[in-house]
Amino acid sequence: MLSVKNVTMKYGNHTVLDNLSIDFENGVYGLLAPNGAGKTTFMKLLATLHFASSGKVMWNGESIAALDEKYRDIIGYLPQQFGYYKNYTAEDYLLYLSALKGIPRATAKQRVSELLSLVALSDVKSKKMKKFSGGMVQRVGIASALLNNPKVLLLDEPTAGLDPKERVRFRNILAGLSKDRVVILSTHIVSDVESIANRIVMLQNGKIYCNETVGEVCGRLDGKVFEAEMPAAETSAFSRNHFVVSERFEGNSAFVRFIADEGDGCAPKSAGLEDVFLYLYRDSEGENADTL
Ligand SMILES: Nc1ncnc2c1ncn2[C@@H]1O[C@H](COP(=O)(O)OP(=O)(O)OP(=O)(O)O)[C@@H](O)[C@H]1O
Ligand SMILES: [Mg+2]
Known part of the structure; x- marks a missing residue:
């Protein structure tokens, strides 16, 4: 060992x-x-x-x-x-x-x-x-x-x-x-x-x-990853108030994956390693980031 x-x-x-x-x-x-x-x-x-x-x-x-x-x-x-x-x-x-x-x-x-x-x-x-x-x-x-x-x-x-x-x-x-x-x-x-x-x-x-x-x-992110569906034009406003991991566009609709304590009615998603990585290192290059 x-x-x-x-x-x-x-x-x-x-x-x-x-x-x-x-x-x-x-x-x-x-x-x-x-x-x-x-x-x-x-x-x-x-x-x-x-x-x-x-x-x-x-x-x-x-x-x-x-x-x-x-x-x-x-x-x-x-x-x-x-x-x-x-x-x-x-x-x-x-x-x-x-x-x-x-x-x-x-x-x-x-x-x-x-x-x-x-x-x-x-x-x-x-x-x-x-x-x-x-x-x-x-x-x-x-x-x-x-x-x-x-x-x-x-x-x-x-x-x-x-x-x-x-x-x-x-x-x-x-x-x-x-x-x-x-x-x-x-x-x-x-x-x-x-x-x-x-x-x-x-x-x-x-x-x-x-x-x-x-x-x-x-x-560690169980129950904290969600997907919101919204008109494509609303994604910028949404990402100002949420921790957005990724966005997917289909026509005029957008599917926004985000991490939060509450989903406010949005569809819960299972967390992936990338979610954890992005969330853990969200404020820095590995320094001073908060703990999950
Ligand atoms: N010989 C050195 N002298 C001074 N600082 C150093 C030296 N080597 C690395 N550092 C610093 O130590 C920190 C860690 O560097 P390191 O190369 O171990 O990171 P890393 O995770 O391997 O990065 P990368 O993904 O870019 O390879 C960095 O801030 C780097 O600038
Ligand atoms: Mg290296």
Whole structure:
């Protein structure tokens, strides 16, 4: 188990993570927060690229700082922006990274071949990566984070640039991987985590706002999401007095989805993760927002 205990992380006077605590067990965790909320900072902390201003991270009861190399051996980390050599083929790039990690050549060949198959790139393993789509490059990145068969897999915004088909493939890959490891992926795209993650972790004001299933998170807005039908011309006035999540127009009519304590006779709707996200971060980029 990966346990984060009372971690605070500051850049100068700016507190990004504020006395944050959370335990991660095997499964896929979706770290969801707006831009600038501290996702990358948190991932870097778990990847030992940053050290906390205070607090600690423990792996199976031992501090990751004390475990040092032993901990680094069991993690895989895909940075938000990762560098690769455009003129390398996917296979050469992964073999090169394996060599840097000290994996013996014969073992590496076997491992790279398995991983290319896992991320469905075996067919193009000899193509130069400059010919790859964004999604293909991202899949090479995922394979690179898996080279050492990590127990903790950290993926910072891994779904950026994936098309819907690739997202489905990605979800299936992660579901298979998460049976016996901790997978944490960060994103600010709600629809990405909704279907991929077992648990949703949201950051708010540098703390963990929730660590729950999608159903539980959405339950926080139970009975508070409504849809009003009105003439299209009335939507601006309505949105001045209500927290509007979305508007849909059909001819001269508008269907306005909004969040409120009372629906005033409007049709109740079941809450989605996007409703929670928009409502939670309504006043800011993740800072100073009210709690539900
Ligand atoms: N090296 C740094 N020095 C100073 N401030 C930093 C540094 N890195 C990040 N920050 C600040 O810390 C806050 C959190 O940044 P971080 O990159 O962790 O957010 P994020 O959630 O990953 O954002 P995004 O969705 O844009 O990737 C931001 O206000 C950012 O400006
Ligand atoms: Mg980031």
